[in-house]
Amino acid sequence: MTDALFTGLSALALYAGWRVFRVDSMVRASFWLMISFIAVGGIGILLSAPYIGVATVFMMAVEMTVMVIFMVMFMMNPAGLNPMMMVHQHRFSIGAGVVAFAGMTAATLLTDLPSNPVAAGKAVVHDLGIELLGDSMLIFETAGVTLLATMVAAVVLSARTGRFGDAVEGSVPPGLEPGGTPAGRVPEKSGGHHHGSHGDGRSDHAHHHEGHDHDGGGHDHAGDKEKHA
């Protein structure tokens, strides 16, 4: 039973890991990676590490959701549904993959792994707590602060007034003629007055026969106001 579960979960982890590089969307790739990690978490439970196993699942779920949001945000692929190539630098990555696989396989096969079975009734969660806040505390705290700094940096980069300027800057549409004012609605700076002049123009249009000319004049007038403001 345990062997069958281990084989099944390993196969799922490998298959999902392979799919990460074969799908054409960042959202799909991230969630395939999540499935791969969930399978690894299941293996963790089989290896009598229930906390690490289950924690892997919830951490990866949150992490991959955040990753999806950030990737879609930075890659300017509005929904993540547009097909895109998920792999690049083919030759280099093939080489790096072969070297990494050979290295890890060698490490696994050549290392003399200790045989230290965990007793069924061992309080693993308790031991993990002692480990986290005992001798290894400095390492975990360093890692924690590093991660926190990364998160703060990510927020700074993506914030409305981040390092790359105001967030609305990139979302202004191009002009109708080259170098002209941006197309679309211009935010009104002096709202009430502007509306008033438009209203006057409309009512004049209704009363006079040469309304067209007058209406145009009204628009020019409003445009001048905007330029001055």
Place this chain on the structure above:
Amino acid sequence: MSLAAFPFLAFFLTLGAVLAVVLDAVARSALAGAPAGRYLAGPLRQAAMRLSGQLVTTEAPDRANWRLAPGWYGALAAAGLAVVPFDEGLALVQLPTSIVLWGAVEALVVVVVFLHGWSPNAPFPLIGAYRYVATGLPVMLPSMFVLIGAALPARSLDVLAIVESQREMWNVVRQPLGLLLLLIVGLSLTLRGPMDYADSADLAGGSSAEDSGPARAMWQAARLAMLVAFSAMAATVFLGGYLGPLLPGPLWLALKTALVLVLMVAATHLLPRMPVSRMVTFLWVVLLPVSFLHLLAAGLVAL
């Protein structure tokens, strides 16, 4: 693992979902001041209409995720309910860290709702999906603090031990704020009322705006299943679960689950919803520090 819990699980999911539908109808009729009969027939008619309806699709959707999302959501509800003990030692999944497994279910709900809104490749569902991630993720943090706080008196992450630790005093007496915070989490998990940012009416149904026919019925059923699973979990963690005099354990749990269901349905229909941006500010600026202080207080009391 205790397979004897399986019939209880199936029983809770079906009966609880029916009860939730009835409560929703009663709440609607009470608010409208109209007789409940008309409102009780509504869900049945709607279910029949959906199940016999046509399955309409959008242009270039992610079909696999779209069709699977209701199934995943329902499966997560079942997985969450699987760690709830129906009686002493009678939980389908027994793990020394079963409360963390429930936490994993909560986190995966965000993923599933996002995928459900993302996969149709249409604007309203996509907006619903992003709005849900924006509110659902910050809700995860208070949720973790509340669950850890409830686990502190038991000195264990096992739901069985958390129930046993409430023999003298229910957790709701020790940590009344905890139940309130957990109910907010539950509203977010089940896409209801003040926390319904994924499937809300202002987005014409949000993440399920493009769902039609049986797929939409499935999604609604999965939402009800999650509501039942959450109510049973809240009753277990804060109201002493199966503990109680005279009556058998499962019946006590059912009664307490029904009580939480009533609270959830009342919150759905009585509380207004804030705009997303204001809710996100509220979640990060108010709810997160409050839940942290709650955990601190719970820890000091438990010491």
